[in-house]
Amino acid sequence: MSSDTPARPTLLYSLYCGASALIAPFAWRKVAAKLRNYGLPEKRVRERLGHASLPRPSGRLIWFHAASVGESLSVLTLIKRMGEQAPEAEFLITSGTPTSAELIAKRMPPRCRHQFPPLDTAAAVDRFLAHWRPDLGVFVESELWPQMLVRARKGGCPLVLLNARLSDRSVEGWKKRPETARYILDQFDLLVTQNQKTAANLQAMGAAAGRIRPGSNLKAASAPLPVDPDSLGKVRGNIGARPVWVASSTHEGEEEIVLQAHKLLLKQHPDLCLLLAPRHPERGSTVETLVKDAGLSCARRSKGVMPGTATQVYLADTLGEVGTWYALCPLVFLGGSLREIGGHNPFEPMQAGAAVITGTGHYNFAETYAELTAAGAAAEVRSAADLADQVAQWLEQPETFQAARDAAGQFISRQSDQLDKTVDALLALLPARRP
Template identity: 65%
Template sequence: MSSPTGKPTPLYHLYRGVTAAIAPIAWASVARKLRKAGVSTERQQERLGAASLPRPPGQLVWFHGASVGESLSVLTLITRMGERLPGTEFLITSGTPTSAELIAKRLPPRTRHQFAPLDVHGPVGRFYNHWRPEAGIFVESEIWPQMLVKGRERGTRLALLNARLSDKSVEGWKKRPKTARFLLDQFRLMLTQNDKTAQNLLDMGADPARVKPGTNLKATSAPLPVDELALARIRGEIGDRPLWIASSTHAGEEETVLAAHKELLKSDPDLLLLLIPRHPDRGEEVKRLVGQAGLTCAQRSTGQALAPDTQVYLADTLGETGTWYALCPLVFMGGSLLKIGGHNPFEPAQAGAAVITGPGYYNFRETFDPLIAQGGAVEVTDAASLAEAVSHWLTNSPALKAACAAARTCVQDQANALDDVVETLIKALELE
C-alpha cells in the first residue's frame, strides 16, 4: 500500500503552536479531573507521555478510544485478534477515568491500559519513544493531528476503525480540504461503520483505495458483565412485580420517562421502573425529579432497598448495567428523545431484551435501522407513545418474545462480520 505523500499544512503548524502554548493550562485541567477521580500521581503522568508500565517485547498493536463506549467496543476485537496473532501484545489508551476503570475489569489477554498522551509535541514524543507500536488503530472519530503525524513519521502503521463523523465535523473539515487530506493521508486504512461515513471521508479528501465500509464494532462487543450475587438479591426484592427499564437517560429525558411510568401505573399499580441515568453523578438530581413527579424512589447508590411500594428504582451506579439488563427483556434506550444521538442498542439486545428508542438516534442509525426493520426495536416520540409501547410488550408475551428473538438475530448478523474486520486490519497493517 502506498505511503502518505502530503506535506504538513500551515493550519497543522498553527495547531502545533497553539497546543504548545496552551499545554500548561490543558495539563492543569486534566490533572485536576484525574485527581478528583482518585487517579494516582504516577498514572496522571501518562497524560504527559510518561508510561507507568514497561513495553513488552515483540510486536505491539495499539488501540486508542476516547471514552467508555469507544474503548469497550474494541475489547472483543482485541481478544479475537489476539487469538489470530498469538505472539502479539496489545496496548489500549483512553482519556477518561471512567473508561480506565471499566477497561481494567475486562482487559483481554496480553493487553494493558494507559491514559492517552495530550496531543502536544512533548507528551506524544515520549509516548512513542517508550511504546514504539508497530500499528496504531484509532477508534471512531479520534483524529488527533500530532498523534497521527508523529506515529506515521516513526513507522507506526495507522488505521481509523469504526469511523463515525458528525455532519458538523464533516462540514468543518470540508472548509479545510488540504489539512483534512493531509491528516487522513496518515491512515493506511479507514474502516467505516456505514456507507455514509465512507462517502463523508471521500468528500473530505481521503484516498478511495484506503476507505472501506465495515461494521459497527459495538455490535460485536462481548455482553456486559453480570454480578450474579447482586442479580439474585435484586430479583428477590422485586419478586413477581412487572418491570421495565429506562437506560442511559439524559437531562431533559427523565421527565418524559416518569410521565410515561405514571400513565402505566394507572392500569398496573404494581409496575416498577428501573431508571439508569447515563451519568451516575446525576443521581441526586434525578431523585428530585422522581419526587417532583409524585413517585416513590429507592436509590441504589445510597444502599436503599426496594420496598413493596417503591415505584422507581434509581440505579445511579457505575458498571452494573449488565446486571440490570439481565433482569428484564424490555429496555428503553435514552439519549434519543432529544437531539443527543442515541446509545448502543446492542448491549440490551445481547442480554435478550427488546428495545424502545426515541427518534434522535442518529449516531447509531446503522445499528437501529436494521433492528427496527427486523422487529427487535420500536420508535416512540413522547410520553404517551412510550407508555403505549411498554404496555404493549408487557401485556402481550408472544409479541415481546418475538421482538427479543428478532433483536438477538440482528446482533448475531452484525457480530458475524468481526472476523472480516480482523483479517482486513491484519492485511492492511502488515501484522502477519
C-alpha cells in the same frame, strides 16, 4: 492534486502545531486537575505528558486509542479475538477518561494494559512513542489527534481508523479545509467505517478510495455486558413476580418524561416497577428528587436500599451494573434520545436479549435504528404518552414482544462474521517484528 500523490503538511496543520505548544500548559493544568480530583496517583496523571507508568512489553505491540467509555469497551472483544489469532502480540489501550480506565481494568483481555494518552503536543507525543514503539496503531471512531497521527506514522507505525463515524457537521467543517483533511486522512493505511454513508463522506473529504472498507458498528460485535449473579438474584427476589421495565442511560431532561410515562402505566399496571439507571450515576440525588416530586416511591441502589413489594421506582445510580439490569428485564428504553443528545449504543441491551425503545434524537445511530425499526427489533417514541403506549403493548402482547426480541437477536448474530473480517484486516497490516 492527484489522489495518488502523497499529501503534504498544510499551513493549517503547522498553525495547529504551534497553537498546541502555546496552549499546552493550560491544557495540562485542566486535564491533570480532572485526573487528580478523581484520586489517581501522580504517576498516572503524568501519562498525559507521555511519561509511561508501565514498561513496554517485549514483542509486537498493537495500540488502540479510543475517546471514552463506549469506544474503549467496544474494542475489548476485538482485542481478545486478535490475541487468539496472534498469541505473541501485546496490546495497549489509551483513553482519556478515568471512568473508561476503571472499567477497562475490570475487563482487560490477556496481554493488555491501559494508559492515558499524551496531550497532542510534539514533546508529549514523542515521549509516548519513544517508550511504547507501537507496531500498529488503531484509532477508534472519530478521535483524531493530528500530531499523534502524523508523528506515529512518521515513526513507521501503520495506522487504522476503525469504526469510523463522523457527524454531518464535522464532515462539512473538514470539507472547508480539504488539503488539511486529506493530509490527516492520508496518515491511515486503512479506514474501516460503520456504514456506507461514512465511507462516502471520507472519500469526499479526500481519503483514498482504495483504503476505505465499509464495515459494521464494532459495538454490535462486542461481548455482552457483565452480569453479577448475586445482585441479579437479590433484586429479582425482592421485586418478585411484579412486571418490570428498564429506562437506561437517561440524561437531564429525560427522567421527567420517563416518570410521566411510568405514572400513565401505573393506571393499568399498578404493580409495575421501573428500574431507572441514569447515564451519569453522580446525578443520583437529583434524579431521586425528581422521582419524589412525581409522587412515586423510590429505592436508591447507591444507598444500599433494595426494592420492596411496593417500590414504584428502583433508582440504579451505580456504575458498571447495567448488564445486570438488562438480564433482569429485556424490555428497555434507551436514553440519550428523548432530547437531541445523539442516542446510546443499542447493541448492549440487544446482546442481553432485550428489545429496545428509543426516542427520535438518536442521530449518532441513525442508520442502525433505521435498520432495527424496519426489522421490528426497536420501536421509536416521541413523548411520554408514546413511551407508555409502547411499554404497555410489549407488556400486554408477549408474542409481539418476543418477535421484537427475536429480531434483535438475529441482528446481533449477523455481526460476528464482520468482526472476524476486521481481525484479519488488522493483522494483515501488522509488520514483522522490528529489530
